[in-house]
Amino acid sequence: MRHYISFLLIVLTTTLISCRQDFEFEDSTGNLEFSKETVYLDTVFTNIGSSTYTLKVYNRSNKDIKIPKIQLGQGNNSKYRITVDGMMGQDNDGNGLGDGKIFDNVELLAKDSMYIFIETTIDYAEFANPEAQYLYTDEIQFFNISGAPQTVDLITLVKDAYFLFPKRDSNGSYENIPIGDDEIYGFYLDHADPNNGDEYHWTNDKPYVIYGYAAVPTGETLTIDPGAKIHFHANSGLIVGNGATISAIGALSTYDTDGTILVDNEITFESDRLEPDFSDIAGQWGTIWMSEGSTGNFDHNTIKNATVGLLIEHNAGTINIDNTQIYNCTNYGILAKTGTINGQNIVINNCGQAGLACSLGGDYNFTHCTFANYWPRPNQTPVYIDNGTTDFPVNLTAANFTNCIIYGSSSYGISLKKLNNSGITFNYNFRNCLIKFFDFGQFQNNPLYPIANTADYPGCIIAKTSMTNKPDFLNPQNNKLQIGEDSAAKGTADPATAAGTKDILGNDRTATSWDMGAYNFIIFE
Incomplete structure (x- = not known):
């Protein structure tokens, strides 16, 4: 029995070894695909780090490949930082950490993909111009053995700003403001x-x-x-x-x-x-x-x-x-x-x-x-x-x-x-x-509300169901609260109060648009 078990272990070990194949990576020929052609890092204030943005790189081929070099177009001078498949790249300042600028011999398996994470921090003063903002651009370059590198553009709008913040004293403590018996930063x-x-x-x-x-x-x-x-x-x-x-x-x-x-x-x-x-x-x-x-x-x-x-x-x-x-x-x-x-x-x-x-x-x-x-x-x-x-x-x-x-x-x-x-x-x-008030019986005798009390609600329109007296807002979930021509608020404001005033957009309130609310009605397109 002992010899039989030993035989099985030898067979199993031999099988596992024979199934193992070392990966062989070929140099990239430049057929990578990308989730984006351009990565917009949106707007950042000077010297404030951006959010982290993502680029996905695909190897659609049947071959395991090695990308000879991935780097930022401006190299070590770039204001962008990237992380490639969890790696930080070359260490150019000798601190033992990658600088996020240049990466050599990046491997990518067949039919696989990898993530590149992108960030930036930019000092506006280094690129000062008469405007209060400017575009900072660079690119990620993917080298190959076939010719020019493939590229993905990076674009960031940079704004200058006034920065107001608590000062630090000689002891290293920051300012605080007294609020009653407490303090606030x-x-x-x-x-x-x-x-x-x-x-x-x-x-x-x-x-x-x-x-x-x-x-x-x-x-x-x-x-x-x-x-x-x-x-x-x-x-x-x-x-x-x-x-x-x-x-x-x-x-x-x-x-x-x-x-x-x-x-x-x-x-x-x-x-x-x-x-x-x-x-x-x-x-x-x-x-x-x-x-x-x-x-x-x-x-x-x-x-x-x-x-x-x-x-x-x-x-x-x-x-x-x-x-x-x-x-x-x-x-x-x-x-x-x-x-x-x-x-x-x-x-x-x-x-x-x-x-x-x-x-x-x-x-x-x-x-x-x-x-x-x-x-x-x-x-x-x-x-x-x-x-x-x-x-x-x-x-x-x-x-x-x-x-x-x-x-x-x-x-x-x-x-x-x-x-x-x-x-x-x-x-x-x-x-x-115009007041929404769907009463289901509990407010019929409550003297505070318009169901039982009309004296404190003169001229009001009460929306008692979802089908009546609707405001007809343009898109309230997205804060677009202009009213349409089917609104119950259209033409129902108190003329004595509305006459001679303007709505929030500067439009005159007239006899044809004495509308409730902050907006005169509009015709939705």
Whole structure:
């Protein structure tokens, strides 16, 4: 039996050895195929690393091949870095690590493929020119024994910017801003910063990139010019302190006949991730925080992809918000806590909790606004209002909505929470508004809502089912909230309020277009 087992082991070993064949690689003749002919690395700010982009390389032949050399066209001087099939390439600076520039004798099996990962970090100053941006290009070269190398182009748009960030002291500690009994990673703006000049005046000659929270202290005013672009890093934002002011007054942009922007005069607040994949991702930065006692004016602004677009707390003066769009916030578009707001032509959409939250009382007046909420998950609402909590009751002096559209993907456009406290006011009024409110019986006797209460909803149109009184938005999931000619909001605004005003695009409201919401109706193509 022992001899039989030994015989089987010998036969098995011999079989395995005889089946093994060493790979023989032939030099590439240049018949590689690629997933892309050009890799666009989108836009990067100077000295900020890009995302990682992918190129796939295919060997469609029946032969195992060896690519004599893969390299960047500018060699070791290239501002790109590549990783080829997990390898970092030649070590040219002697640190024991590959530089991601040049690769020798890269093997690729028959009918197989490999990945190349591409990144870049570019110093704008090395290629300075009169413009605020330029294209940086290179190529990946795949050498072969048949002739000229095959190539894949690399293209990156590079932008110069003003960078604002906390300074480090001699002990290596970074600046922080006191917030009550706590601190937050941030810094106060400077009238004479050695690199940026007057940081209380943000211009439109190049973008601003903010790290941490930029703070406007008591007695100071931050002025932002039309067309300025403000980009926040993760966990960053802007704080306007007690007794401080922000003046973010943009202007109407101009467009050609196909809707392309010719002159962009909007002030835009968004993240510093410029890749298209991040253009509509919520929660990439913190908030614009109007702290207690601050004042401000916002006109022709776009605020997008924040945690909370505008956080407004216990304001001594009025916050004026006009012609402003707020999109894609993980929590709220506007969260006001005992705030005082006058708003006209505001558009809010896609917020995880509420588009507009008027919390802890306050004084609010909104005219011709579109408060939508098409957040892809439930438990969200376009408009939420309360007058505090049992432990902290606050008067809701006014919450007036005139000629507004309040609609979304959930069943209820509004959510009202009134304290059972006779000493605390809860004054609200919706006039000539289109409001979604699908009641399934539970609100028939609730005096807060339009099913049982018409006195606080004069001239309102209530969408009680999915088939009636629809706003006819162009594409609400993608923040296109223009209304069509079949909209229930068309021609149903209060003329006394609408007459003599313009919509958010600068179009006159006339007797033929006294429409609810921020937009006059259009005919969809």
